[in-house]
Amino acid sequence: MAELTHRIARIDDLPALHALMGRAIEALQQDFLTPEQVRASHKVMGLDSQLVRDGTYFLVERDGQIAGCGGWSWRATLFGGDDSVIEREPAPLDPATDAARIRAMYTDPGFVRQGVGRMILALCERAAADHGFRRAEMMATLSGVPLYRACGYEPIEQVSAGPIEGVMVPLVRMGKVLAA
Template sequence: MRFRTRWAVTADIPRIDTLMRLAIDRLQDAFLSPEQVVASRAFMGLDTQLVTDGTYLLAETETGELAGCGGWSFRATLYGGDHTAAQRDPALLDPATAPARIRAMYTHPGFARRGVGRLILETCERAAAERGFREAEMMATLSGEPLYRACGYQPVERSEAVADGVAVPLIRMRRPLGAS
């Protein structure tokens, strides 16, 4: 199946939110307990600044069905959505000294393992490199780690986010841009 990509606009946000909820609930269950999946909703989701900045990508089928989404950022925030204000930092990054941020990568469960995530990731990496970034980093979930490793990302730090007393494991990952 072929997918087309385009940068998201504000009118896409409801579709993005629906896909994210579905992906969080269905694609993490092989990696997290049911309590951890519920807790992850507290810090996962869309940071609409990515849409405003024009750095949030959609992958759609030829009929317009949303197969996946994800973005990159030139801002300091590493992860989190609009509802996680304490984690957000809109400061601009210097591409000469800081890595671009890969953010909010989600695939519709019906399109998992069909190249959607890789397509979005590679497109975002190219866009970040065109803006002068030499490296990219992300805060990955356990369900995303296999894809990111296959794309050349290496773990930098293991950590966790805690919501309602439930710890959810996360992995900070990084790779040079332009490397295969």
């Protein structure tokens, strides 16, 4: 098996990223959400292309195939993508007082349990710490919580997004102190 590699995402990666995210939402959420919640999740989750324009969004690849993606942000938005119903806030965060945001983490269903998510988290945490952030926060899907807990994130609060088509989508806001 070839080694996992990583790089910063480019605008021309957006179609492949959107396709990966759709597959991941459909396949990886089904053990945690109802079919209606999975459908509604497409309106909550997704890629905020501002992360790609900011140069803070990573791809992990194996043999030229995107295995996963995720990023971090110095902007106030905690979650939500270009096509989501979640309002985004582009205001900059202060690394001395605010937590960096870990955003839009997805693993292709064909690459789960192969270290992709851990690799992306490590890349994001390192980059955020290099920019002076001492903490990171994210809005986790229920399917992501076990990985994030294993990587040192603790739940801060349970929330629900919606209603979307009459459905609430459960999420967990999580945080972690970053290594210096």
